[in-house]
Amino acid sequence: MQTIYYAAASLDGFIATEDDSLDWLFSLGNLNDSSYPEFIAGVGALAMGSATYEWMLRNADKVAAETGSAWPYSQPAWIFSSRKLPAINGADIRFVSGDVRQTHAEMRAAAGDKNLWIVGGGDLAGQFSDCGLLDQLIIQIGSCTLGAGKPLLPRRLLSPVLRLASVRQMGSGMAELRYQIQRQI
């Protein structure tokens, strides 16, 4: 069981534009041709911050048209927010705030021997990393730059903590990098 931050980023390290648009991402390749189907099959629980969840709320029609449901995840999900947010009908979600360690323990208990997916954003992944709870980064680097936006992982993780495990080209639009995070205790 691994805790994995799986996300797509621009070449200059952003996962969304400053106004939370992901339109730049969709022209880069098809999700079903990527590692995503295999990855999501191994996920037992997931966590995301409120900006990511609110993107799902704003784009519910688009997500439903593409996946058949406004909430495309069958796994239990934890949404981090200090505010009261609306739920999505039929979604197995709970709203949490504060220390990620308690939530991580709950996610582990729910996921069995499957992986935990930290969906994003970058600072939330950083909070798990700060607590030594992030094992792997799987990042699809898109063939584009955004100039500014929401950062991929606003933390300083130096070698040898980040160990490059694999590189895979996905057409001309994406390169997937996998890193194992090695902690010195």
Ligand SMILES: NC(=O)c1ccc[n+]([C@@H]2O[C@H](COP(=O)([O-])OP(=O)(O)OC[C@H]3O[C@@H](n4cnc5c(N)ncnc54)[C@H](OP(=O)(O)O)[C@@H]3O)[C@@H](O)[C@H]2O)c1
């Ligand atoms: N390209 C990709 O693969 C990818 C992946 C994921 C997300 N995204 C996109 O990237 C953007 C991410 O936005 P973001 O960087 O702002 O990150 P985010 O993690 O989605 O949202 C950040 C917000 O979550 C809440 N939060 C975070 N940690 C918390 C904690 N411990 N306790 C309570 N609340 C907490 C806070 O807001 P409040 O307390 O005010 O609610 C915080 O401002 C979104 O547009 C999303 O759609 C892209």
